Ligand code: SF4
């Protein structure tokens with residue numbers, strides 16, 4: 379069964395928020411209506427977003443590491459947010475595994491947000507319905523777009539290609555390969571939600587250098603080994619030439 | 622979690638309504654087997670059921686304030702197969718209807734005896750309606766409790782004690798109200814209700830304290846480490862991605878200072894349990910309306926605090942992602 383998802387490479391994410399802004403831009407101009415903001419141009423602006431980038435620091439000074447961590451709906455394979463919805467507004471598509479909210483059915487009871495452990499559902503304070511990442515369902519199937527643009531807006535925007543998109547259940551796909559070969563993992567596996575989105579761990583590039591690689595045993599220079607420094611008081615060439 | 626006032630009022634008000642109905646029906650059952658005197662159908666059961674319906678309606682009204690789109694509220698009956706919330710939305714009006722029917726049958730005395738058991742116990746229509754309504758009352762407690770208890774990662778809620786507490790606290794407050802109501806009518810059932818109210822309040826004390834102890838010892842399964850998938854216990858948030866708050870920072874944190882949080886706990890522990898217990902015990906025997914009414918008022922006030930605390934105490938794992946603004 380197809381399960382579309384994102385694979386996010388924490389190793390190359392630089393925390394630039396390009397995915398956040400491109401997501402907001404695409405989804406606020408969509409046919410489903412805007413992603414509304416409150417006080418966007420005054421004190422305490424706040425608004426609805428599908429995607430956020432957070433930053434964490436791991437380790438103890440001076441050995442710390444900065445981890446930029448994009449977070450959006452993980453399109454769980456066993457989504458706890460779906461069965462709790464009393465209206466059926468929250469649903470998971472059979473065809474491609476995308477979890478969506480039907481804005482015309484949602485009564486804004488927020489129960490699904492309580493039932494998502496990841497905090498990725500946000501109520502739209504103007505439309506009063508629950509909103510969350512749609513994996514840009516309105517663009518990935520749009521045949522009016524060139525084939526290579528039929529991807530979520532965030533994936534196209536990422537300058538470091540930290541976001542991969544595809545069918546995680548297709549072993550041949552780029553995303554499945556990345557998960558398989560680069561240690562892709564899921565968030566909070568303890569709740570059995572089986573998130574479809576995966577994260578690729580950070581990895582350091584290390585090289586091992588042995589001592590004998592720095593000093594070669596068979597160094598030919600050894601043959602003409604440097605002579606000991608002449609004594610400080612010994613006459614030098616200058617004594618004869620600098621008159 | 623952020624305590625939502627609409628839900629605090631919804632759960633406490635319908636709890637009183639359910640408890641009051643259960644009290645009336647218990648009274649009626651006992652009078653059938655002639656343990657307690659038979660009460661006047663019209664005044665006692667008719668008006669009593671009316672009061673229960675009023676409480677239930679107020680609760681239902683409060684629930685609408687929780688919805689972004691109350692006008693679409695009817696849609697919530699759709700997913701009763703999977704959603705406890707949907708089940709509650711179905712059971713609540715059904716229960717209200719049945720309580721109203723129970724009241725009407727009593728009030729207008731449309732209460733034919735259907736059959737006689739062992740030639741002594743006369744089973745009338747209201748008794749049968751009441752039995753069905755009782756089933757609905759307990760189903761409603763189950764639904765309300767399970768709405769919270771079924772979310773397994775809200776570990777403070779995910780326990781059978783949640784359902785037990787909703788049931789016992791609702792029943793206790795309903796029986797206390799029934800006591801005050803019976804006393805105001807000078808009913809002979811006053812002390813009977815008061816005794817039950819005392820027992821239920823004591824039982825609720827035991828289970829509520831048990832849940833508090835349990836929650837104090839909870840070890841949360843999710844940590845920042847499982848939340849972002851990095852195996853290191855030394856993780857600090859440096860930015861949550863925005864400065865001035867979002868739905869995630871508003872709806873999942875209670876935001877009260879620790880002192881207030883603790884204060885509310887002690888407030889409800891005192892006002893829901895010892896004060897009503899003392900007042901009920903004092904009133905028993907002299908049927909003091911004022912004492913019983915006071916007991917109910919204080920207990921209800923306490924239940925509002927109890928519900929506030931119930932929400933505030935629950936730690937949602939999403940909060941792990943919102944520990945520092947920047
Ligand atoms: S991440 Fe949350 S909102 Fe998305 S499918 Fe999983 S539980 Fe539902």
Ligand code: SF4
Pocket residue numbers: 462463464465466467468479483484485486487488489490491507508
């Ligand atoms: S807020 Fe909307 S989508 Fe979420 S549970 Fe309620 S009705 Fe369903």
